[in-house]
Amino acid sequence: EEFRLGLITPPPHVWTLAAEDFGAALNEASGGEHSVTVFPARQLGNEAEMLQQLQTGALDMAFMTVAEVSNRAPEFGAFYAPYLANDMEHAAAILRSDAATALLDQLPATVGVVGVGYGSAGMRQILTNGGAESAADLAGQKIRITPFEPILDFYNAFGVAPTPMPLPAVFDALANGQVDGIDMDSELIVLLNYYEHADTMIQTNHMMFPMVGLVSGRVWAGLSEEDQAMIRELMAAAVDSTLDVYVERDGPWLAEIEATGIDYQVAGPEFFGDAIATWEAAWADRAGDALAALREAAAAAE
Amino acid sequence: MLNRISAVWARIEMAASAALAVGVTLLILLNVVTRSLNNALFWVDESAIYAMVWMTFLGASAAIHYRQQVAITIVTDMLPLGAQRVAAKLVDLAIFIFACAMLYFCWRWYLPLELAGAGFDTMAFQGATFNFIYAEPTSTIGIQKWIIWLVMPLFSFGVFVHALAHLLNFDAPGAEKSAVAT
Amino acid sequence: MTPFVFFAKLLLAVPVAIVLSLTAIWYIWESDNVILYESFAQRMFSGIESYGLLAIPLFMLTGELMNEGGMTRRLINAARVFVGGFRGGLAYINLLANMFMAAIVGSAAAQIAVMSRAMVPAMEKEGYDRGFAAATTAAGGLLAPVIPPSMLFVIYGVLAQIPIGNMFLAGIIPGLILSVCFALVIALIGLRQQFPKGDWMSAKDAWGALVYALPAMLIPAAIIGGIIGGIATPTESAAVASVVAFLLGWLLYGELKPEKLFEMFKRTALNASLIIFMIAAANVFGWVIIYEALPQRLAEFITTITQNPFVFLLIVNIVLLFVGMLIDGIAAIILVTPILLPIAIQSYGISPYQFGVVISLNLVLGLLTPPVGVGLYIASAMSETATGRILKALWPFLLAVTAVLILLSYFPALSTALID
Ligand code: NA
């Protein structure tokens, strides 16, 4: 069978490369019976649209930010608890925990997709104009975010006007002042030269940014058990491989940003003041048991 | 009768479209003002975009009524008058087919009967249909996306009415041909 | 079967947006992938759910207000002080103004909208053929995405993962070459057609023209200042400029009646709807053909033909010329970059900057070619000139662009010289 796999990242991005690897591995393991055509760079639409296409069965597979999934299954918002993970290595351990894997069980019923495993992008940082002693100094600014509720609530908690926008619009928006700053990971700050139009890099590590490998529920139901097992195993390995990449490279990327001579600050939870508690209060109910379970996994992994 | 309905509906669409154009302008200005006061509002960009999309589809439907279309008429202009009338009818027919297809797509998208069948319980509905339209949120303005998307059935309905009126109207053609089309 | 149906409908004068939609519907049916019907309406909606498109109605509105308020007339009058006495002076003013605007406006469509309303009536009044006037303006609009800033370059830069600032630098030399070529075209046509020769103004008239135009200069100043000062996006600058234009036209020049404002919004809404709806339909169409991986298959085929980078670029140019005829520039670049760029870099060692400049210029050329020539239709709508009449005067400009494309394909340094 010929499968279609969609994602939003550009062709040379870590996720896209992992998708290509998965396609090659599946082709080989199936003796050429299955192949995967990868559609990078939002060719099939943004994540909301791709998710809808997974639901109808028009699209077979996708590597997608957990953010998009959390818009429909709020428990996944727990991954975005500020400072759940201390750094990228810690984040990888949490994403590989049983508690994280268990969360995937509900996806077929609530979202209509099968989740096979987690990958990730790097930790979230803040790139902005004008230094900030604390998050309160950022109040009133427009900061670009990936559009989903947990992060929206977090930024609202310290008075920033979070501005959701897709990746292709970010550089322009930062350059011409549509936004004052961006919430972004170190890889893209380096690769897309976002630092050119900002004067302050705040290394906050405030959030992890997981990705999940998805198969359409409708398509899954039509597969044989052997094919299901093969796809599950290979795709899980492919998305998991991205964790190692970011663990290895997050540090060098941050060093590269610092080396540009930009005003470089390092901040921890205290930078955000009450905002973290505000977020916890708002999400304690919505994220349900997931938040406690992930916290436990985080403590165990420390 | 159908002609009158089409004309009135087009006037409503056009007025709404113009009002939305005003809205787009005001929202973008609001953006400039609030940001320069360091008090940016997070819902403005998304609202402006939706206002523009509504403006577009309502305006595009009204444009069908006014025959204000972007089309290639190099060939049809050279035809004799009788053939031109036939060609014009075929165009009306093509637009009518498009409208019917769009209504069908919107029906399959919103699945109103199944929703009613599920007692308007969206969880039961999406479990039964694998259709998650009623679970889709907007990014910042906190409205369910299916409400924003209602412009698509509205647009489809408008085009359907205008195209049907054109299709069943056998008056002399060319009287209301626009300057935009060539 | 599908291409046949497509062209039959087009030539029957079925509206372009409807042709694209029906072809997409037909293609889904033919490829037996009817599941896509469930996403069809949503995809049509989301194809235009973009902040950048807001610039289209706002720049159209600014154009309306500047004209109704008598501002463009005063600006052009002031420009006439300097070159009015030369043969073909106004044609050069048009080109110069376009070059100037190109550095402000990131979108060819927006630029053509503003400039058509402003320049075409003025040129016609001086005795130029309206088709030639509209053609000069439309061609000048092609400078918008090449001379920075440029929406197209930003999108390309993100897809190619290269610094957008450098991408902007890559556009400068090609933009200047293009401007010179257009000036040559105007000069050559002028030699054959004997353009009207104006008169120089008296010192007193010249002074009056300059003083009267001074407040009107606030509008370009608002746009430039807003963007460069980091106060506003191009979209926001257009909104601010429309307010300035309205206040000047109403209070200072006394030519704008506030009660006519809603009529202007109606015209703006209608004109913008036609264009944006076409983009929506083009996006659905592009989505359907990419679903069937047609572009990928095409790219695989190209690599079997040649190993020479220049030949490869020529083939890409020819293919994209057809793509640009059918699909709007931004939609097209989103569709082809991820497919062709890896081949260009990996198989042919072509610089991503050169490749970006070439395909961007090629795809904006598509803005002026039927059947889906958004720029051509904007020029036609805003200047109330038949597209056929514009095309008749436009082909020398299109030829010039083609020559520049070949030049850029052959000499990578033209694109890469300014980068480090
Ligand atoms: Na430009």
Ligand code: NA
């Ligand atoms: Na074209």
